[in-house]
Amino acid sequence: MCSLSWIRSDKSVQLFFNRDEYYSRAAASLPVMLENGHVQALMPIDPVGGGSWMCVNNHGLAIFLLNNYEISTLNDQKYRSRGLLVKSLGLSGTLEQVVQNIKSEDFPQYAPLTLCAFDCHKEYIWGWDGAVLRKQNPDGFIASSSLRPKEVIAERKALFDAARSNPDQLRRLHTLHSDDPEVGFCVHREGAGTRNYSEITLTTKQVTLDHAAGAPCETALLSYHLKRVA
């Protein structure tokens, strides 16, 4: 369960991400800075897998990971944590470098996922179904859901389409609840819900991350700024 939506304008993009997770999973850290040479990356760390679901860096990149629940996996198979992909790709210097790094990854060691890489001009999205890695071309919105995925994602997409032209409406959409607790972007259901919210703005000059370590309807945002390296 997770929802990502975005809106582009001239040389900038605003992204909104709800991370839904089981309440029994240990809480992630606040965003921490990781460095690799001239790349500085901000990402919260999930203590269970040691990786992350989102990352921004000072080269103007944002990386996101969504689990893919629509494809069943073998229960006894031991997978490498998908969050480790975000942790390593987030230290890339350009989108093209992300593409190169993805080509050298051994995907069969990961459970099915959707991986997204953005800069202020364009994005690349890949879906890994456990057998094939395919480029995807979604139009401003991606979601995953462990319960009734096809139905829930279609209903969330309809809500997105009604809000997609305006960043303020998208921000509000990510805090909204619904009679069906899975359909509202801000999920509160038994055992699981929205555990983190991130809003990211990428421009040619700056990278901004507003992060909530809790459900966005009830948690204050912390703001982080990175000056872009040319």
Ligand SMILES: [Zn+2]
């Ligand atoms: Zn809420």
